[in-house]
Amino acid sequence: MRSRSTTLETAILGLLADSPLHGYELRKRLNLLLGSFRALSYGSLYPCLKSLAARGLIEGQESPDLPPHALTAKRSRIVYHLTADGKEYLQSELSTSGPAAWEDENFDVRFALFGLTDVETRIQILEGRRSRLTERLELARESSRGSSRRLDEYTSELQRHGLEQVEREVRWLDSLITIERDRRRARSTGRDEDRPGTDVKEQG
Amino acid sequence: MRSRSTTLETAILGLLADSPLHGYELRKRLNLLLGSFRALSYGSLYPCLKSLAARGLIEGQESPDLPPHALTAKRSRIVYHLTADGKEYLQSELSTSGPAAWEDENFDVRFALFGLTDVETRIQILEGRRSRLTERLELARESSRGSSRRLDEYTSELQRHGLEQVEREVRWLDSLITIERDRRRARSTGRDEDRPGTDVKEQG
DNA sequence: GCCTACATGTAAATAGTTACATGATTGA
């Protein structure tokens, strides 16, 4: 119970907001969610679930219903669902748009949960992320100019490639920002509801 | 002295192979080397230097020479240089090309030190890295096909973007592999020396 | 006088992974 990563906690709460799940299944979804590689181990997942349960944000109950074709119950699995406190906490987390939301460690998870986030917050996070990346590009170019000794062939190729990847991500963000701004506009000219998220996810 | 990351150690030894440096300066170079962002803190650097010194791979001495315009010595700085053991160790590290060399944590450092690595090893690392990435692409595509429930709009966009970045890196590796194969060919048809690296870095 | 950069270092906190321990179920 020593780790208290908001990243992992938010990801778990976000998935549980969709449907109740047990640890094993949760892990698979999490690995799918977070870029499909970057495996998360049980050693971090289960302690985190315990911690969330201890704080009353989720509740677990040993699965009562047997799977369709099973004769006896499998190894008892603990299905977790969000409590009212948990829902409230998740919504308050998802409505923040400070620097924490667009740093490397958190951005992916926050983006993956955009379906539960309102348009205004989505735009703020995307713009924050964008300025974070352009700031990096500035620093990198500045330090490569200011550096007295010029770099080794391979080192400079590594840097060039790194910068290119970041530039590409900035363009990706630009296209996303455009889309979200259009959505905001469409929303304000149409119905003027402002409930978070509910009308954003799934339209096909 | 509790951390023994080969990544950081190799990076330090690689930089010291070029010229002796003190910790403060070493950190700046390290941050330049490793993609120009991803700052490394003193809290990991200094303990690592101590550990390397304790194992006899590097040696530190309080700077004897004053900077040109100084009246008194600045706060004593400790300039580290590679020992004979350190050089040997570094060369043995740089001649390995196993999976460890192409995993995420190590690849960048190994690539940045290609100037001290021989052609054959360079090619093996690049090819290993390439197959590691294509393996990931396979897994990701497979799991997205096999997944029963289709993904949320934002989640699938995140995945699409992630896959695109990896695909791009594969093409980058392809071009590097081509270059290195040409070099190997040029080398074998020309002079047939096989000393590692010395004739690869700096030709302008 | 104060802020920035230089310079070295330690202790505690953070965020995980790996290896271990246990055991049921399913299919070849």
Next chain:
DNA sequence: TCAATCATGTAACTATTTACATGTAGGC
């Protein structure tokens, strides 16, 4: 019967950052 997948969990280890502690030197 043997391996793979399902399922939960703990202890030890790895690697790192953050905050602290200390002090010098140069510019405004």
